[in-house]
Amino acid sequence: MxxxxxxxxxxxxxxxxxxxxxxxxxxxxxxxxxxxxxxxxxxxxxxxxxxxxxxxxxxxxxxxxxxxxxxxxxxxxxxxxxxxxxxxxxxxxxxxxxxxxxxxxxxxxxxxxxxxxxxxxFKKEPPKHTTSANVHIIDSAFLIPQLNAKRRVWIYLPPSYASSTKKYPVLYMHDGQNLFDQLTSGYGEWGVDELLDSLIAKGQKEYIVIGIDHGGSERLKEYNPYNSEYGIGKGKAYVDFLVNTLKPYVDEHYRTEKDIKNTAIAGSSMGGLISMYAIATYPKVFGKAGVFSPAFWLGKTIETDVKNAMRNLNGSKVYLVAGDLESKTMVSDMKNMYQILNPTGKNKNIVMVEKVDGKHSEWFWHREFVDFYKFISN
Structure with a gap:
């Protein structure tokens, strides 16, 4: 009974x-x-x-x-x-x-x-591009054979790139439409280019940043390695594209530091979920990850995958950040992941940031990007 x-x-x-x-x-x-x-x-x-x-x-x-x-x-x-x-x-x-x-x-x-x-x-001034001079388009229709799709791919080249012969670390980011240009962004831009121009002028390390456009209505599947209420996840294929197609192309055509310590990945919401998956699945490719407002609730299996990958994540740097004004389980899910990654709380390579005023919005990620960038630059 x-x-x-x-x-x-x-x-x-x-x-x-x-x-x-x-x-x-x-x-x-x-x-x-x-x-x-x-x-x-x-x-x-x-x-x-x-x-x-x-x-x-x-x-x-x-x-x-x-x-x-x-x-x-x-x-x-x-x-x-x-x-x-x-x-x-x-x-x-x-x-x-x-x-x-x-x-x-x-x-x-x-x-x-x-x-x-x-x-x-209202009559308004025509919208204008807001990209800095350091932002370029690698290809407006870069082939993703793993998804049978094409996407625009952006690149931010550091201010010293044209006048030097040195190699640079690389940060791969999702939702390319929203990273550099107000004109292409749906809800406002991160302003990554302006932030980097300012930070580098103050002495911060220079990074190449690669931005990959999302697939519109396919985004909820392409950034999810697991099946969900939105359909069969395509995230495994997307990350395979980053590792086996895009990164080799970037390394061949640009002066990059190719090793783990100089290869980072970052994104927000679904982009946070897929970034966590990428570093857990390819810890010998990505050595650093920025996990902004992660949509772990749409892929709870990520916790199991990270647990299984822990022995391979020694030395990996992960920056988790979310706000109290986001979805109901956003912060608690992030804390669960932090506990998996850093059970003793003593690993300085694993950082968790909770902001009281944080919302699921580009202005929040724009603001928090500065500390993340400093974290991966040290």
Whole structure:
């Protein structure tokens, strides 16, 4: 009888841990816009920030109001309202960009939303590229045979590269669209090039940085080595591309330090997950990793893989960072990984940073990149 009770308790606990919460979004007093038949969407970290996701389209209930009802896991979410594209995202009354809306979803909730205005209602200066002179495109359609796909690949060459003959360490980074250029970024850029220009001018070590564009709707699969609710993971093939196709190409065409100590990898969210996987799977290729706001919740098997790889990670440097204002399990998942990597807390090569104000956003990763860069440069 006790065994039956315990079994039922486990089932109940499991159901409770994955319980869905009802949320009702209500749009009210919507400003006029240019669309003959307007459609409204919510885009957030619950749907990979897709601005025209049909599953997150509001339904018209009367001449003035629109409603969207969903069931989501209890969690901390960020989102914005769009009319189907980021060019038609909500804005301040005078057209200025607004920050992400936040929703700490714990119980059934109704969210009443008032839109101040729309970004496309205002005449603006055409967007401009913000890359520094040290950023170049290796190839706008670099072949990834492991994924049967092509991606744009960026490179940041240190200021002294053109005038020297020395070799440089290399940092590989994911989500290339968001690293260097405001024009190509979906939600703001990291500003890696400007940060490096400034840090190097102050005496920090010079790195070559390689940025690989993500695959849009394929991102949740390409940056996940495991199967998930989003489909069959392609992360193993993606990391194989980095190790066996891209790195050999970079080492052949640029003056690089090829060894483990001079090869690093970094990324945020899904990019954090795949960076942790890369250093655990190829510890003789990547000697350093920057794991920003990692989406470990979409690949819990990463903990087992890291445990199994520990004997090969001696000397590896890992920098973990996340914020308290991110998803529900972000920080706790990061702490679990830190405990695996550094059980005694005495390994100075394994660092964990928790920031009270940290959000799942490029401005946060931009800010925290500085300390990470100093960490891998020493």
């Amino acid at each position: 006790k065994r039956i009770y315990f079994f039922l308790l486990l089932i109940y606990s499991s159901l409770g841990a994955n319980a869905q919460v009802k949320v009702k979004f209500e749009l009210q007093n919507i400003p006029q816009n240019k669309d003959s038949i307007p459609e409204y969407f919510v885009a957030g970290n619950f749907n990979n920030w897709k601005p025209n996701d049909p599953a997150y389209r509001f339904l018209k209930v009367n001449d003035a109001d629109y409603v969207l009802e969903k069931q989501l896991p209890a969690n901390l979410y960020e989102y914005k309202i769009t009319r189907g594209s980021w060019a038609k995202v909500e804005s301040e009354s005078k057209g200025n960009t607004i920050g992400n809306r936040s929703l700490n979803l714990k119980n059934d909730t109704t969210v009443k939303i008032t839109i101040a205005n729309w970004a496309d209602q």
